[in-house]
Amino acid sequence: MSQRSHNRSTLTRLAIFAVAMFGFGFALVPFYRAICEVTGLNNFIKPDAPLNTQVDTSRWITVELDANTRGLPWSFAPRQRSVRVHPGQLVQVVYEVRNDSASPIAGQAIPSYGPRIAAGYFRKMECFCFQKQELAPGEVRQMPVVFVVDPELPKDVATVTLSYTFFELNGATPKPAGNGVSG
Amino acid sequence: MSTAVHDHPHGHDDHAHHPSGLARYLTTTNHKDIGTMYLWFSFAMFLTGGVMALVIRAELFQPGLQVVNPDFFNQMTTLHGLIMVFGAIMPAFVGFANWQIPMMIGAPDMAFPRLNNWSFWLLPPAALLLVTSLFVPGGAAAAGWTLYPPLTVQMGMGMDLAIFAVHILGMSSILGSINIITTLLNMRAPGMTLMKMPLFCWTWLITAYLLLAAMPVLAGAVTMILTDRHFGTHFFNPAGGGDPVLFQHIFWFFGHPEVYIIAIPAFGVISQVIPAFSRKPLFGYTSMVYATASIAILSFIVWAHHMYTTGMPVQAQLFFMYATSLIAVPTGVKVFNWVATMWKGSLSFETPMLFAIGFLFLFTIGGFTGLVLAIVPIDIQLHDTYYVVAHFHYVMVAGALFAAFAGVYFWIPKWTGRMYDETLGKWHFWLSFIFFNMAFFVQHFLGLAGMPRRIPDYALQFADFNMVSSIGAFGFGLAQLLFLYVVVKCIRSGEQAPAKAWEGADTLEWTHLPSPAPYHSFETPPMVK
């Protein structure tokens, strides 16, 4: 019966379309990443190109350093609480991390900035947050961050807080205590 | 899918072939049975979601925490949204599609009757998952119906149940859409060209394509949440370089078309009802078809108007603001066409027409507040306030739900062969209309004054309007029990309805079929001139 085969071929085409749209949902992920990369949005864990700028010695910026861990048994702290820098000046600071547990653990640090607007003017040349960090039991690691504060930083910003949070990377999702019913 | 068209050797004997009782409904492949099941299911879900809304309004009756704890309140707002959108409104219009599309195009049944049965029977398990998730440890999903991470990545197993429910509901909609598109494209009676289809059929053809494009994307989004929760992926989890804002982009790529998935079949019902009670053909049929299609296409490029506050570049905000405002043009075409249909018509105001006119007024208000919210600087002020809640309830309740009521009152004589009680129907309309506005109009003021949504407590200055809103909500809820009574009374003891129950109705189900419509109709297709 031709009506039936006609219907079947419509069904097949529509089903293929639905499956393709399911794939399209996943294709939005790399698409979104690419957009962010091209426009420079959310680009916090990639090295910045060194820029050839004058050091603005007329201005001091206080960079406060902060460190947190979430859901993994590491001690994590900066070697100094804050540094005073000139915009345009190449600065190195060091963070120290220790694995307090008896098993090797991999983690990834995610930076954030306060005030939020400072994120766009904080250029990291080198950072431990660019890669995942794997620590053997008891291992201690010194980790440098090399950065330049862009002289274009708005004039009313005198203090920038650079804060890192370490998350565990072994597939497990950090969960708040007492709510993790679903493993 | 075994039989595309029933071939009954003695097909006029209505009751010879199908089992009775529960078995009839479990195994039925008849579009009328399935349409009835969809409608009753959606009404049951409407009451379930309605009770949840009343829990919310009871808590908000006065400032402070009196009735429920904040966590349960959040579960109520989440489940209310999910159940009303996926359990009540969408299945209601699929029910209309099942009953009406074959009759309106002169087809004997849907293209894939067996698939149709499956589409329906996927719904009850999904509803069960949502409702039982209230009783698992940690309670139901409480992150809002939009399921934003990181909350959704952190919650207990109630979230997993909600995700599976969304998967099943999505599958049901996709199968239903495939069936509807195939029926409309391949099974029209000879002579019925696409541009001769009743507008209700057109709106469903477009809606089904929207569903087919949008639902799989939602399925993908919740699948990503699921793998983030249990399989170590990092789509939305910043720990692995994921981004919660990414979820919002994917979700609203589905979410905005979803608004039109709900609204467009409502437009279809209204486009049948208004001409019938104006005793004039629909004004601007062709422009209606093109307006509907352009709304559908535009709906895919405006999603980020839900995300103005996520920190997107100003160029993107401008694009989404202009694109969103552009949708007002085809929507305006539709509203003007409905008004022009009534212009100089010989109007009568039976219950379906009252609901259609109520729709016209209130949906237009909802459309205008949508336009207000499309404007970036205003939206940044009003984002996540009660103004937004008021806006989308004008679109979803006074828009889609009123259209569904109009459709039920309009077609129930054809479905049951009996007439509803006109006096009680009018009572239902006026009570719904007044209490709806009482519940939701004041929420505009609350939002403009800065009351945030999804929070069980509020500052004292919001107390009076919230009390008014809660009283309106309870009144609206009770009015729906009257609707149930009207429908049951109609089925059991309504007066006999003539084949052409409405003087101005002119589609095939009125002109070619008796009331009630026989179990098997149009086994030989009618000729359409």
Ligand SMILES: [Cu+2]
């Ligand atoms: Cu939208």
